[in-house]
Amino acid sequence: GEDVEQSLFLSVREGDSSVINCTYTDSSSTYLYWYKQEPGAGLQLLTYIFSNMDMKQDQRLTVLLNKKDKHLSLRIADTQTGDSAIYFCAEPSGGYQKVTFGIGTKLQVIP
C-alpha cells in the first residue's frame, strides 16, 4: 500500500532556506502534494506537482521531484516566522480522491 515518510522536525533561523524531505511509494501517482497546517488549524494545500515535472517554483517555494528515488522535497527560501507550521507530504492512494498523508514535519523558525 501507499506509504509516505517524512522527518518529524526541522529548525532553521529566520532568513535561511528550509528544505523538507519526503519519500513516497506509489510510482503511478500523477500528483504529489504539500499541505501546511498552522497551529490550531486544519490543513491547507500549499502546492502540488505533476509527476511529469521535475521542479515547480512558486514565489519562495520550490518543489523538487525525483521519480527514480521516489523523493519529494519542499524548499522555502528566506524562511519567515510565519512559516512555522507542520508540513505534510501527500500522495493519492487508491481511488480518485483518497490521499495518504505523511506524519508531518514540524518547522520551527528561530527569529
Add this chain to the structure above:
Amino acid sequence: DAGVIQSPRHEVTEMGQEVTLRCKPISGHDYLFWYRQTMMRGLELLIYFNNNVPIDDSGMPEDRFSAKMPNASFSNLKIQPSEPRDSAVYFCASSFGPREGREQFFGPGTRLTVL
C-alpha cells in the same frame, strides 16, 4: 463561502459517554472525509463519502465509531462508548470533482478529550 464548518471545536467527555462530531462541507462539494490526528499516528483517514454514500470506511477503528451523511450539507461522526484512547483532533474535509488531484479543504477540527 465560509469553508468547512465543524462543531464543536472542543469536546471534553468522560469515558463511556457518546460523542457526536458534526461537519458542514463546502457547498457544491461532493466528497467528504473524516480524519483523526494524533501525535503518535499522524493523520489517519477514517471514512469518506461521495454524494452522501460511504465509499471507504476501512479506517474506522472499530464498531464504536460510526459516520453518516444524511444529506449533501451535513455529516456526523459518532463514538459510542468513548474511550481515553479516542482523544485526538478530528478533522472533516471536503473536495469537488471526479478527477484525481482535487484539493481537499479542511475544517478547523474538533479537539476531543476523553477522561
